[in-house]
Amino acid sequence: MLSAEFKLQRREFSLDVGFELPLSGVTVLFGPSGCGKTTLLRALAGLEPCQGRLWLGDECWQDGQRRVPTHRRRLGYVFQEASLFPHLSARGNLDFGWKRLPPAERQLEPQTVIDWLGLAPLLGHRAHELSGGQRQRVAIGRALLTSPRILLLDEPLSALDRAAKQEILPYLEELAAQSGVPIFYVTHAPEEVERLADRVILMEQGQISRIESLRDALARPDSPLFVEEGAASILEGVIGQGLDDGRTPFDFGEQRLWLVKPLRRPVTRARLRIQASDVSLSLTPLEGVSILNQLPMQIRRVHPVREGRVLVSGELADGQGLLAEVSAYSAGQLRLAEGQGCYALIKAVALLS
Numbered sequence: 001m002l003s004a005e006f007k008l009q010r011r012e013f014s015l016d017v018g019f020e021l022p023l024s025g026v027t028v029l030f031g032p033s034g035c036g037k038t039t040l041l042r043a044l045a046g047l048e049p050c051q052g053r054l055w056l057g058d059e060c061w062q063d064g065q066r067r068v069p070t071h072r073r074r075l076g077y078v079f080q081e082a083s084l085f086p087h088l089s090a091r092g093n094l095d096f097g098w099k100r101l102p103p104a105e106r107q108l109e110p111q112t113v114i115d116w117l118g119l120a121p122l123l124g125h126r127a128h129e130l131s132g133g134q135r136q137r138v139a140i141g142r143a144l145l146t147s148p149r150i151l152l153l154d155e156p157l158s159a160l161d162r163a164a165k166q167e168i169l170p171y172l173e174e175l176a177a178q179s180g181v182p183i184f185y186v187t188h189a190p191e192e193v194e195r196l197a198d199r200v201i202l203m204e205q206g207q208i209s210r211i212e213s214l215r216d217a218l219a220r221p222d223s224p225l226f227v228e229e230g231a232a233s234i235l236e237g238v239i240g241q242g243l244d245d246g247r248t249p250f251d252f253g254e255q256r257l258w259l260v261k262p263l264r265r266p267v268t269r270a271r272l273r274i275q276a277s278d279v280s281l282s283l284t285p286l287e288g289v290s291i292l293n294q295l296p297m298q299i300r301r302v303h304p305v306r307e308g309r310v311l312v313s314g315e316l317a318d319g320q321g322l323l324a325e326v327s328a329y330s331a332g333q334l335r336l337a338e339g340q341g342c343y344a345l346i347k348a349v350a351l352l353s
């Protein structure tokens with residue numbers, strides 16, 4: 001477990017947080033500008049003098065008067081814009097921390113990290129010969145190769161254009177799944193949360209308003225993750241072998257959805273994004289309709305009407321949540337209610353990778 005408490009007072013800002021989290025997976029810090037995400041990350045790193053305590057398992061980084069200085073904390077920190085050593089090649093940058101570690105403490109091999117982050121073609125390049133996205137990948141690889149107990153990423157994609165973001169996200173997904181290093185990740189972008197997060201720390205005005213799993217963060221209609229595109233659900237599953245007729249199966253639990261768009265790259269484990277407005281409900285399975293994907297669902301909650309629309313949260317057979325947005329009229333006609341079984345008719349899904 002990681003157990004932390006921090007208090008800090010600035011002229012117009014105070015940080016007051018306390019939390020316990022498993023030391024695994026990706027924890028995203030999410031919240032409006034100025035709410036204290038970077039300050040919290042810096043407090044974890046020991047870069048922000050503050051009162052409190054910080055324990056990683058039985059290893060103490062801060063408690064009372066005791067403060068382990070940043071350079072003695074086993075952590076990797078990557079900022080918005082990568083600062084690589086300009087006189088070294090990408091390979092030299094990657095090797096920098098690794099070579100300084102006693103061999104017994106090296107938990108990852110450079111070649112493994114090079115593979116996860118797709119760095120092989122870049123190894124001979126100097127920093128100025130790399131694009132912003134490539135520099136970020138090298139910086140993340142360099143941080144990982146110091147065998148950190150935690151990896152702190154502060155908006156690592158925010159300085160990149162959309163194409164570069166799309167290019168780097170699959171690498172981050174791979175690394176998050178494979179490395180076993182717990183990651184704290186600051187972002188403003190719901191898409192990055194949906195693709196990477198295992199859990200979300202929601203912050204407001206220097207405090208933590210909630211800590212919840214990605215699934216729970218997405219299961220409520222007032223989720224701050226929805227501000228851009230409206231309510232949506234994420235399903236996790238496994239991609240199977242594509243069929244000759246163009247369909248590709250996405251399996252989760254005992255259930256299957258069909259993807260009809262060709263995959264951009266081969267993936268196995270994947271997340272699907274389903275907009276609530278792309279899900280209709282029926283009390284019986286439908287035949288003779290063009291909608292390919294129909295799943296039995298148990299209604300958990302019917303949220304109050306907004307602008308003539310109702311958001312229905314349900315649970316699929318394997319326990320994953322799904323949101324459907326239907327008209328208040330239809331909800332009334334179907335008498336949708338908690339605990340009721342129904343069928344979710346899914347008109348479109350987007351593969352997040």
Ligand SMILES: Nc1ncnc2c1ncn2[C@@H]1O[C@H](COP(=O)(O)OP(=O)(O)OP(=O)(O)O)[C@@H](O)[C@H]1O
Binds near residue numbers: 012013038
């Ligand atoms: N060095 C500093 N001195 C004084 N105030 C600071 C300093 N750094 C940040 N602040 C203030 O502390 C508050 C929290 O800043 P912080 O950078 O942690 O927010 P954030 O949530 O990461 O914001 P953003 O999303 O815009 O990066 C803000 O009000 C900011 O203006």
